[in-house]
Amino acid sequence: xxxxxxxxxxxxxxxxxxxxxxxxxxxxxxxxxxxxxxxxxxxxxxxxxxxxxxxxxxxxxxxxxxxxxxxxxxxxxxxxxxxxxxxxxxxxxxxxxxxxxxxxxxxxxxxxxxxxxxxxxxxxxxxxxxxxxxxxxxxxxxxxxxxxxxxxxxxxxxxxxxxxxxxxxxxxxxxxxxxxxxxxxxxxxxxxxxxxxxxxxxxxxxxxxxxxxxxxxxxxxxxxxxxxxxxxxxxxxxxxxxxxxxxxxxxxxxxxxxxxxxxxxxxxxxxxxxxxxxxxxxxxxxxxxxxxxxxxxxxxxxxxxxxxxxxxxxxxxxxxxxxxxxxx
Amino acid sequence: xxxxxxxxxxxxxxxxxxxxxxxxxxxxxxxxxxxxxxxxxxxxxxxxxxxxxxxxxxxxxxxxxxxxxxxxxxxxxxxxxxxxxxxxxxxxxxxxxxxxxxxxxxxxxxxxxxxxxxxxxxxxxxxxxxxxxxxxxxxxxxxxxxxxxxxxxxxxxxxxxxxxxxxxxxxxxxxxxxxxxxxxxxxxxxxxxxxxxxxxxxxxxxxxxxxxxxxxxxxxxxxxxxxxxxxxxxxxxxxxxxxxxxxxxxxxxxxxxxxxxxxxxxxxxxxxxxxxxxxxxxxxxxxxxxxxxxxxxxxxxxxxxxxxxxxxxxxxxxxxxxxxxxxxxxxxxxxxxx
Numbered sequence: 078x079x080x081x082x083x084x085x086x087x088x089x090x091x092x093x094x095x096x097x098x099x100x101x102x103x104x105x106x107x108x109x110x111x112x113x114x115x116x117x118x119x120x121x122x123x124x125x126x127x128x129x130x131x132x133x134x135x136x137x138x139x140x141x142x143x144x145x146x147x148x149x150x151x152x153x154x155x156x157x158x159x160x161x162x163x164x165x166x167x168x169x170x171x172x173x174x175x176x177x178x179x180x181x182x183x184x185x186x187x188x189x190x191x192x193x194x195x196x197x198x199x200x201x202x203x204x205x206x207x208x209x210x211x212x213x214x215x216x217x218x219x220x221x222x223x224x225x226x227x228x229x230x231x232x233x234x235x236x237x238x239x240x241x242x243x244x245x246x247x248x249x250x251x252x253x254x255x256x257x258x259x260x261x262x263x264x265x266x267x268x269x270x271x272x273x274x275x276x277x278x279x280x281x282x283x284x285x286x287x288x289x290x291x292x293x294x295x296x297x298x299x300x301x302x303x304x305x306x307x308x309x310x311x312x313x314x315x316x317x318x319x320x321x322x323x324x325x326x327x328x329x330x331x332x333x334x335x336x337x338x339x340x341x342x343x344x345x346x347x348x349x350x351x352x353x354x355x356x357x358x359x360x361x362x363x364x365x366x367x368x369x370x371x372x373x374x375x376x377x378x379x380x381x382x383x384x385x386x387x388x389x390x391x392x393x394x395x396x397x398x399x400x401x402x403x404x405x
Numbered sequence: 406x407x408x409x410x411x412x413x414x415x416x417x418x419x420x421x422x423x424x425x426x427x428x429x430x431x432x433x434x435x436x437x438x439x440x441x442x443x444x445x446x447x448x449x450x451x452x453x454x455x456x457x458x459x460x461x462x463x464x465x466x467x468x469x470x471x472x473x474x475x476x477x478x479x480x481x482x483x484x485x486x487x488x489x490x491x492x493x494x495x496x497x498x499x500x501x502x503x504x505x506x507x508x509x510x511x512x513x514x515x516x517x518x519x520x521x522x523x524x525x526x527x528x529x530x531x532x533x534x535x536x537x538x539x540x541x542x543x544x545x546x547x548x549x550x551x552x553x554x555x556x557x558x559x560x561x562x563x564x565x566x567x568x569x570x571x572x573x574x575x576x577x578x579x580x581x582x583x584x585x586x587x588x589x590x591x592x593x594x595x596x597x598x599x600x601x602x603x604x605x606x607x608x609x610x611x612x613x614x615x616x617x618x619x620x621x622x623x624x625x626x627x628x629x630x631x632x633x634x635x636x637x638x639x640x641x642x643x644x645x646x647x648x649x650x651x652x653x654x655x656x657x658x659x660x661x662x663x664x665x666x667x668x669x670x671x672x673x674x675x676x677x678x679x680x681x682x683x684x685x686x687x688x689x690x691x692x693x694x695x696x697x698x699x700x701x702x703x704x705x706x707x708x709x710x711x712x713x714x715x716x717x718x719x720x721x722x723x724x725x726x727x728x729x730x731x732x733x734x735x736x737x738x739x740x741x742x743x
Contacts, residue, residue: 125651125691129624156647160623187698230649230682237680280626286645288712290468292614295633304627311620314495315570319467345680347570354417354426377622 091117091152091185098193106197106250109145111204115159124154124180129279129381132161136168139176148175148203152196155180155227155235158213162222165212166375166402167382172286175208176224177217182233191233201252202245209356210260212244212405219245219254223375226345239346240370241403254319255358260403273301274385280379284373286311286343293323299329307337307380310365311373314342316349316357325359332364337384337393341368341376366397369405379404407486407543409452411535412477413437415460416493418520418531427523436524440532448542449536450487461493468611468716471503478508478515479606487514487542491535494519494575497553498709501562505551505737506717507609510602514547517562518554521573530556530573538589542743548584548593549601550737559585561594563710563739568680572654579681580705581738599738609720614638615714618708620645620678627658634666639713641672641728643708650675650684650702651691660694667699672719672728676703676711683741701732703740710739 092115099107116138122131122203139149145256153161169176179199181192199214211222213236220238228237244258283299285308300308308331312318318325318340332338340360342349348370351360368376379401383393413419419433428438434456441449457477461470478488492500500519508515511722520531538554541547551562555576564578572577585593617639619630634642644663646652652659652675667673673696675684683705686696696702703711718731 123654123691125647125689126654127623128653132623156651157623219545226680227648227678228680230677230679230684232682235679279624280629282624283626283629284620284622286618286620288618288708289496290501290611290613290616291618294614295617298632299629302626304626317495317502342570344567344570344575346568347572349570352426354420358425373622381624 082226094185095196099197102193102197109250110197110200113150113200113325116142122154124156124158127154127157127161129164129277132378133168133274134165135161136165139165139169139172143172143174146174147206148201150196150199151176151178153180154177155182159222159227159372160224160378162211162213162225162377163372163375163404164381166222166404167379169211170190170402173209174209175203176206176211177203177214177219178211179213182231182235198247198252201247202254204255205245205252207254207256207261208245208259217247218243219252220368221403223402224372226372226374228345239372240348259293259380263403273387275387277306277381277385280304281306281384282377283308284311284377285309287313287318291319291324293321293327296324297327300327300336305336306384307339309368309373309380310338310340310360311343312340312349312360314344315353316340316351316360316367317348317354318357318360320359325363327361328363328365331381335390337366337380337390337397338363339366339368339376339380339397341371341373366394371405375404409450409487409489409539409542409707410481410485411452411454411489411491411539412457412474413454413460413475413491416491416519417523418491418534419460420523421525430523433524437535440524441535449539452489452539453485455481468503468720470581471500471507472608472611474500474504475507475608477604478604480501482513482604482606485545485588486706487539488516489542490515490517491537492517492519498562498565498567498576498707499713500553501553501565502707502710502739503713503717505563505739506714508551508604508606509737511549511551511604512601514542514544514549515551516542516554516559517551521571521575526720537551537587537591540587541585544591544593546593548596548598550599552584557587558583559587559591563713563737564707566707566709580683580707589657604651609717610722611716611720615719616641616643616712618645618712621647622651623653625653625655625659627655627662630655630659631662634662634671639671641719642666642674643711643715644673644675645678645699645708646684647678648677649682649692650677650686650695651689651690652695654691660698663700664698665696670725672715672732673700674703674706674711674715675700676706676708697729701729706740714739
């Protein structure tokens with residue numbers, strides 16, 4: 078990003094600035110870096126404007142280039158970094174090389190910028206062959222893409238993996254991977270059998286976050302949109318929704334009309350369990366799937382991924398409940 | 406010694422297992438009484454226990470139920486020195502925030518608590534939390550405000566969130582220091598007190614559909630946003646944005662939509678989806694445009710505080726510039742000042 082009259086705006090011609098910055102690292106750290114090529118997406122994506130189509134384009138780019146490289150680093154704005162990284166993890170299931178997504182809280186070259194540190198770390202992690210998954214590298218931590226969230230608005234250590242310990246960390250400028258925490262160690266899943274994605278409407282998945290007093294009419298409006306084929310409900314605490322028969326009916330109807338519905342908690346840590354309290358029975362009755370301890374980013378991008386695959390509704394429900402990219 | 410009212414409103418604390426999952430226990434008042442009587446004599450503040458009829462399930466708590474709590478407090482406010490409200494955990498932070506705005510300045514402490522495991526179940530945290538809440542409410546220097554006491558923490562109610570579904574340390578206040586912490590003793594952190602005053606114990610005029618929350622996400626449908634904002638009933642919106650307060654561009658459609666809505670008088674508060682930190686409009690190109698569109702920066706408000714503040718202000722009849730001003734500054738310590 079570079080300063081503009083309207084605040085920070087995405088800047089083109091990043092590569093020369095990046096290479097000039099890397100030259101300023103101490104010799105020893107420079108020598109430890111892998112050689113790399115730079116591809117700039119055109120036009121650059123403003124992170125807050127990233128759409129599901131951008132996710133698909135990035136995944137296609139990674140697939141097309143993976144055979145020529147030992148690893149791929151993706152530089153992305155922080156606002157929707159966790160969304161893009163999660164989506165890539167589902168689209169690139171079974172990939173045999175590291176895909177490391179990073180960004181910066183302060184632009185490269187600005188005072189106290191974290192950009193160079195993060196890129197250096199990402200390049201080093203992307204050279205670790207034992208890492209065979211999509212991960213996020215930020216502030217010296219490596220976290221699984223599907224577990225990562227942007228937790229802080231300003232701190233340089235902005236990303237967190239609330240329900241899974243980091244899979245690696247930078248120690249004295251050296252990347253250390255915790256072998257037992259990688260997907261490779263846990264049995265890297267096979268790539269999706271039907272890789273041909275159907276074209277999905279970018280708004281095919283609705284996100285419905287409950288609040289006290291939410292009107293069932295509004296939920297109906299969200300769910301009844303013709304292009305909406307699935308929805309993520311973010312419910313209270315351990316898995317509760319308002320005891321409102323209109324809401325229960327709305328969810329049941331949406332489910333009956335073939336929409337893929339799932340629920341997670343609004344609490345950042347912990348999982349929901351549908352059915353533990355009487356108040357969560359309407360979720361069960363409406364066939365709403367439990368998202369377990371998934372992040373909203375992982376749950377939403379997983380719904381997108383499953384809806385774009387040419388598979389049956391039952392197969393989608395089945396796969397949602399499984400861990401496809403270590404997301405639950 | 407101070408005299409407290411313990412008001413049992415429902416929640417896990419007073420539940421028992423059944424074939425349908427946890428359901429409210431009929432014997433809870435008896436059980437709690439027995440548990441408190443078993444504590445060493447004269448070590449806890451004197452108290453009466455009252456049960457709200459019918460009980461509120463934390464999950465079916467709508468703004469209307471907040472009025473029931475206010476009405477109950479109105480009946481007993483002068484008879485006690487402090488109040489402990491036992492409540493379900495799932496919407497506890499919403500209720501605490503709402504009460505803080507409904508009651509306004511207080512001259513007595515109101516401490517909410519609950520439990521992750523019902524009283525009487527193995528490893529239950531219920532008694533510990535109730536005793537902590539009683540000690541906090543009975544403390545000679547108890548904060549005169551709506552607090553949450555949970556798992557050895559005393560939190561400002563409108564700063565608290567339920568952060569864990571499973572952990573017994575379920576509540577935290579990510580953007581504000583704790584009011585106190587209980588180790589061997591309950592230590593209050595001596596934060597600057599909020600203004601003290603006589604609470605407003607009148608019911609507020611809540612109306613369904615007047616407020617809404619909109620969570621941004623990649624793929625958010627501009628058409629859906631337009632439909633939602635065009636609803637003539639809607640008067641306030643909490644816009645949950647990325648990072649420091651950036652909404653998705655939606656090819657310019659979202660901004661147009663937001664500007665038209667604020668011009669029509671809709672109050673829009675910008676709150677971050679990040680668990681910690683602060684909305685600052687104007688850092689990025691996208692955020693600057695929000696400022697121009699009349700969107701109010703919610704700074705470090707929690708989502709719970711933002712929606713309940715909007716609900717209560719509208720229900721108390723605030724409109725127009727007065728409403729916008731009230732949303733831009735802290736009323737009960739819920740956000741940092743400019």
